[in-house]
Amino acid sequence: MIKAYSALVLMVFLNTVGQLLVKRGAVRIVLRNGITALVRSMLNLYLLLGCASVVLAPLLYMYALSFLELSVGYSFTGLTYVSVVLSGHLLLHERITLYHIAGALVILAGLTIWNIT
Amino acid sequence: MTRSNYSAAVIILLLLFSYLFLVGGQICAKMAGSTLDTPDRMVLVFIFGTYAFFMLRGLLWIFLLRRLKLVVAYPLMSIGYILVLAVSFVLFREEPTPAKIIGAMFLIAGVLLISVGENRLAAQRGSRGNSKPDEAGPETKPETKPETKPGTKPETKPETKPETKPETKPGTKPGTRPGNKAETPPGAAQ
Numbered sequence: 001m002i003k004a005y006s007a008l009v010l011m012v013f014l015n016t017v018g019q020l021l022v023k024r025g026a027v028r029i030v031l032r033n034g035i036t037a038l039v040r041s042m043l044n045l046y047l048l049l050g051c052a053s054v055v056l057a058p059l060l061y062m063y064a065l066s067f068l069e070l071s072v073g074y075s076f077t078g079l080t081y082v083s084v085v086l087s088g089h090l091l092l093h094e095r096i097t098l099y100h101i102a103g104a105l106v107i108l109a110g111l112t113i114w115n116i117t
Numbered sequence: 118m119t120r121s122n123y124s125a126a127v128i129i130l131l132l133l134f135s136y137l138f139l140v141g142g143q144i145c146a147k148m149a150g151s152t153l154d155t156p157d158r159m160v161l162v163f164i165f166g167t168y169a170f171f172m173l174r175g176l177l178w179i180f181l182l183r184r185l186k187l188v189v190a191y192p193l194m195s196i197g198y199i200l201v202l203a204v205s206f207v208l209f210r211e212e213p214t215p216a217k218i219i220g221a222m223f224l225i226a227g228v229l230l231i232s233v234g235e236n237r238l239a240a241q242r243g244s245r246g247n248s249k250p251d252e253a254g255p256e257t258k259p260e261t262k263p264e265t266k267p268g269t270k271p272e273t274k275p276e277t278k279p280e281t282k283p284e285t286k287p288g289t290k291p292g293t294r295p296g297n298k299a300e301t302p303p304g305a306a307q
Contacts, residue, residue, distance in 0.1 A: 022179060026182040027182075029179070081191065081192055081195060084191045088186070094187060099231060100188055100231050100234040100235075104192060106223050107192055110224040113216050
């Protein structure tokens, strides 16, 4: 059980870090200088690491779901929205308001409700 | 002005296709799942489709993040849950549970809250009269788009739509008028 929950926490962490990295990498893409420059700029370390962690996260999710109910899994997925908004502000310095945080919390609530039977 | 219209249009297109690929991928996955135990060659097509849509969406997501703040783009993707709910009702006759309908309303409320936040930021920026107008403008539009889709389905989300709709819609139109055409190509290079 502990294993399953730590897998979920790790999933949230990987997803969040992955999104931050992808955002970081995405702004480095060069669109103007032809296809070679485009491909080369898309192979930057941020994007590669970001994609790796975003792809890895579902594996942890599936592992956790083999022990836990889907509704628990969904709540943790919802937690990602909160952590992405907070870390986007703290680490990427994107401007947010209290509305953003409230919105993320409401989305978390929505996904928590989602699978209640 | 035209440039921010152009970039808003790009963002909306990217968002629409992201949702489209998400739904397409889910449909493929469902079809693959339901044909898995039959000796049907189609299952391979569906599995391939699932991954293809997944990859395409990942690619679009990267280009979306070039233009949109992460704190806005990521929550917007939660609307995908609602679209999948609607599509699985229409195509696969999967009845949405009451919990899912309530959850869907929460998701919409969450996205609306974030758009309110963005409007506040845009207003602040406007009053101080400084940089990055194109970052603030588009954000009010994207989330009005996704809602129109599930809105065509029966009951899920009644009250939320009218809010930002009226003034954002006309805003996107002028950019496509021929008078502004001359201005868009430099934006396209950007």
